[in-house]
Amino acid sequence: MGKWTGVQLSTLLKEVKVQPAARFVVLHCADTFDGTPYYKSRDLVDAYHPQTILAYAMNSQPLSVDHGAPLRLRVERQLEYKQAKYVTCLEIVTVLSGIGQGKGGYWEDVVGYDWYAGI
Numbered sequence: 001m002g003k004w005t006g007v008q009l010s011t012l013l014k015e016v017k018v019q020p021a022a023r024f025v026v027l028h029c030a031d032t033f034d035g036t037p038y039y040k041s042r043d044l045v046d047a048y049h050p051q052t053i054l055a056y057a058m059n060s061q062p063l064s065v066d067h068g069a070p071l072r073l074r075v076e077r078q079l080e081y082k083q084a085k086y087v088t089c090l091e092i093v094t095v096l097s098g099i100g101q102g103k104g105g106y107w108e109d110v111v112g113y114d115w116y117a118g119i
Contacts, residue, residue, distance in 0.1 A: 002067075004074050006055035010048040012090070018044070022092045026099055027073055030086035033106065040084040041096055041104045041115075042075060051076040054087065078117055 009025070025047045029038040046052055055072045056063050063069040068085030075083065096102050101109035108115050 002058040003060065004053065004055040005057035005060070006053035006071070006074065008050060009052045009054055009073075010050065012054070013044075013047060013092075016092070018092055021094045024093050024096055024104075026091040026093055026096070027084045027087050028089040028091065029084055030088050033110075036100075036106065036110075038084075038086075038106045039100060040073065040106070041093075041099070042073075042078075046075055046077065049075070049077065 013025070022044065024041045024043055026039055026041045029040070031038045042052070051074075053074045055068070055074045056070070058064075058067050063072060065086075068083075068087075071087040073084040073087055091099075093099070096104050100106065103109045104115040105113070107113040
């Protein structure tokens with residue numbers, strides 16, 4: 001278990017003034033699988049939750065590549081596989097249909113994982 005340090009995702013969303021029609025945050029990541037870019041998405045309810053952070057440190061040390069540097073999404077109300085690593089870009093969208101296969105994430109598109117995996 002680690003002590004995560006980061007910025008609340010809600011802080012960033014407030015700075016960019018999310019449009020009222022927006023419903024999702026898409027996190028684009030540096031990694032690819034068989035040439036397919038990796039991504040995850042969260043609805044704005046989870047994105048604005050105070051425990052949702054973009055982590056840049058773990059256990060008082062800068063985040064290592066093994067743990068998802070440069071940034072790692074931490075959504076404490078979601079299962080671990082929903083914690084996107086190597087985050088390079090955020091995109092605010094109204095629908096997911098134009099990204100990947102439109103199911104909300106790489107594993108949702110490829111394997112059929114459930115989009116929401118709360119605990």
